[in-house]
Amino acid sequence: MKKIALILSGCGVYDGSEIHETVLTMLAIEQHGAAYRCFAPNMTQHHVINHHTGEVSENESRNVLVESARIARGDVEDLNDLHVDEFDALIVPGGFGAAKNLCNFAIDGDNYTINEHVLAAGKAFAQAEKPAGYMCIAPALLPLIYPKGIQGTIGTDTGTANLIAAKGLAHCESPVDEVVIDPAHKVVTTPAYMLATSISEAAVGINRLVKSVIALIE
Amino acid sequence: MKKIALILSGCGVYDGSEIHETVLTMLAIEQHGAAYRCFAPNMTQHHVINHHTGEVSENESRNVLVESARIARGDVEDLNDLHVDEFDALIVPGGFGAAKNLCNFAIDGDNYTINEHVLAAGKAFAQAEKPAGYMCIAPALLPLIYPKGIQGTIGTDTGTANLIAAKGLAHCESPVDEVVIDPAHKVVTTPAYMLATSISEAAVGINRLVKSVIALIE
Numbered sequence: 001m002k003k004i005a006l007i008l009s010g011c012g013v014y015d016g017s018e019i020h021e022t023v024l025t026m027l028a029i030e031q032h033g034a035a036y037r038c039f040a041p042n043m044t045q046h047h048v049i050n051h052h053t054g055e056v057s058e059n060e061s062r063n064v065l066v067e068s069a070r071i072a073r074g075d076v077e078d079l080n081d082l083h084v085d086e087f088d089a090l091i092v093p094g095g096f097g098a099a100k101n102l103c104n105f106a107i108d109g110d111n112y113t114i115n116e117h118v119l120a121a122g123k124a125f126a127q128a129e130k131p132a133g134y135m136c137i138a139p140a141l142l143p144l145i146y147p148k149g150i151q152g153t154i155g156t157d158t159g160t161a162n163l164i165a166a167k168g169l170a171h172c173e174s175p176v177d178e179v180v181i182d183p184a185h186k187v188v189t190t191p192a193y194m195l196a197t198s199i200s201e202a203a204v205g206i207n208r209l210v211k212s213v214i215a216l217i218e
Numbered sequence: 219m220k221k222i223a224l225i226l227s228g229c230g231v232y233d234g235s236e237i238h239e240t241v242l243t244m245l246a247i248e249q250h251g252a253a254y255r256c257f258a259p260n261m262t263q264h265h266v267i268n269h270h271t272g273e274v275s276e277n278e279s280r281n282v283l284v285e286s287a288r289i290a291r292g293d294v295e296d297l298n299d300l301h302v303d304e305f306d307a308l309i310v311p312g313g314f315g316a317a318k319n320l321c322n323f324a325i326d327g328d329n330y331t332i333n334e335h336v337l338a339a340g341k342a343f344a345q346a347e348k349p350a351g352y353m354c355i356a357p358a359l360l361p362l363i364y365p366k367g368i369q370g371t372i373g374t375d376t377g378t379a380n381l382i383a384a385k386g387l388a389h390c391e392s393p394v395d396e397v398v399i400d401p402a403h404k405v406v407t408t409p410a411y412m413l414a415t416s417i418s419e420a421a422v423g424i425n426r427l428v429k430s431v432i433a434l435i436e
Contacts, residue, residue, distance in 0.1 A: 011229065011230070011237075011288060012229070012287075012288035013288070013291050013292070014292070016288075018291075019229075019237060019241060019288060019289055019291075020241055020244070020291070023237060023238055023241040023242070023417070024241070024245070026238070026417050027242070027417050027418060027421060030416055030417055030418035031418055050284055050287075051284065051285075051287035051288045051290075051291075051292050052281075052283055052284045052287040052292065052294060053284075054292060063270075065270055066268055066269065066270045066271075067269075069268075069269035069270040070229060070230035070231070070234075070237060070269045071237055072269075073231050073236075073237075073238070073269075073411075074231070074232070074269050074270065074272060076270060193291075198248055199241070199244050199245050199248055200245060200248035200249055203245060
């Protein structure tokens, strides 16, 4: 059975992994006959957002690994324990956690950097020539992991795309139900909730991403 | 378009709504051509569980409505604002939140009681003869809402079933991929993660529950 590692970034669209994207990815992986294990960096979240009000929850602090465990039903491992030889592919769901915890794109779009453990994991899959899927805003990580010119999409938001392109992403616009594939680097991207207006709309592109990633496994 | 109200109980299997069950319900509702809105009681959670260690997180307090907003991408309303005339059906996902926040079955199984706002909402759908779906451990709520003899399932756990049966549930054993329907009361139940060992397994019964609830709408 093909095995896919997921890197989570917390639990909730505004400060962690986008929950629908993560769950839809898990479902699609199993429905395509593969299996997944979840990983997350053991670090303090950039901040906590009250998802009901949209405001920063001052005086509150949460851990990315601990909150990611909520989506994984407890079954999440420290990202430091991700060994590329145990997996056939990598998938990184979106949500602001990908842009606040895995890297700091949401805080400093002009000059953002990537978490060292996320970099190590991403590079390990790239160097092993194993496929990877990045959805929603997670493709912001790509130019920090892959060589300049890596192809990917975050949908159609020109301002966001330009910031990531300045780091080296060759951005390709994509509708919500499509994927962009960089065949040389075996990287698949889809806009998901960068464009989706409903869960069923997000599911179409995410299913396609998972199917495409699995098809790229040799 | 048929409209379904969801009652959430937080965000995470051990102290809130089971995330997979909730997301799979949302997806199935849209894929069956209906729409949903999310509601949750505005109250402090019974407690917070660190989902990575499984331990109670002492000194931490979270609000059910605020945490439920994470699964709902911010779009959740106070349960007090649920008006039955705006909906065709009700669905309550499981997770320990249903047994710790919506009622206190997980704390006092022998003599548990239901949150007054959950009771009011559940009774409103029952009295309007509108269908309802309860999954996983949420059927523990049924004998406190419906007359004694209401039929439902929490799977095959005899100890748990006996405690709920003592309150008036006519418990019917069910495998994970099936539903139990009480046609007189238009109530549909399915074991979901009371029995499921994977997300794709949970999805089969949840899809069937959503389809059955929608089919019962007049």
